[in-house]
Amino acid sequence: MTTLHACTNADLHCHSVVSDGTLSPELLAARAKANGVELWALTDHDEVGGQARARDAALALGLPYLTGTEISVSFAGRVVHIVGLGFDPQNAALVAGLHATRGGREARAREMAAGLAQVGIKGAFEGASHYVGNPELISRTHFARFLVDSGVCSDVSEVFRRFLTEGKPGYVPHRWAALGDAVRWINEAEGLAVIAHPGRYDFTPTEEYALITEFIAHGGRGIEVVTGSHTAAEAQKYTETALEFGLLASRGSDFHSPTESHTDLGRLPDLSGRLTPVWQALQHRVQRPAP
Structure with a gap:
């Protein structure tokens, strides 16, 4: 079994047409492989319907795969995203929870x-x-x-x-999952929960501290440090955050579309060597191509 290292070109955050991306799971797998991705996860919003297609396409290309989803939760009056990785996509509690979150x-x-x-x-x-x-x-x-x-x-x-956005003519709020529920669904499905792109939420330091500590209290274990929406300064900030709170570090482009996304699949800076990558804790959950 090939060992995944800290410098592995992992892209563990992207979206297909099954949620709000523009490419099929199969085309995303091909793009990831062509761009040198060495470990890939499709993380459609509140949905696991594309997981089998993504896995099969990735493995056919010789690309190791982790299951993924991105769950919308409400926290401190904002929508926060929690990425789940390495879970059983057929887990009944997870599937039911995601269905309820999509409702409405x-x-x-x-x-x-x-x-x-x-x-x-x-x-x-x-x-x-x-x-x-x-x-x-x-x-x-x-x-x-x-x-x-x-x-x-x-x-x-x-x-x-x-x-x-809030206050504009087409904005309508939605009642999302609770933070604790999202983390519980992921954990019960034998996956690992990660706070997605924390730099996007515009929290005060007190609000961000509350998010991270509550997330950990519920059993959350990871945080995205390098993402398509983080600046170099934000990546440095969340490197220190991961170290301070003992969180595993994740990396993902949040790719949606060739014409809309600022960062392509696999085109991300490396994580700091001081961090423990989330994929090292998920070695046993990685689905690998047949030898």
Whole structure:
């Protein structure tokens, strides 16, 4: 069995058409392999429906694979994402929990469309639906793609800034999972829970400390240090955070689309050699190609 080292080119955070990405699991596996990824995980939002396809495609290419998902939770009035890695995707409690978290997205999406209609943007629900690979997971990203392609905005960032963040016409909150529930689902499925891209949440130091300590208290064990949305300074900050709290370090591009994502699969800086990578604790959960 090949040992995974600290310098392994692991990309443990990306999305396919099963949630809000634009590529199939099979195309993502091929892109990861072509970009030199040595350990890969597909982490669709609140969904494990693409796991078998991703695993089979990866193993056929000789690419070791870890199961993954990204669960949306509510914490301190914000949406926080928890990545689960190396779990059993057929675990009943995990599957039921993810299904419950997905519930209500269509009703929320119709409310978003109604808000956009009030400012003159008609047919947004139907338009966004054309971009959805999984109807249970219609999201703000699908609305953003519709508004860009229809010429309302020049890019996805402008859509979110003008229409889809709190206080804007198309923003509708959603009740996500509780932090403790998400970590419990992952742990009960024999996986490992990781705080995704912590630099994105704009928490105060007190709020961030509360998130990390509560996460650990529930059994969470990892934190993303190197991600597509972290600056070099943030990667350094969360290197020190991981060391301070004794957390395993993860690495992932958060890749969604060749035309939208700033960081491609596998194109990330290495983790600091001072850290313990999450994949070293998951060696026994890695699915490897047949010899």
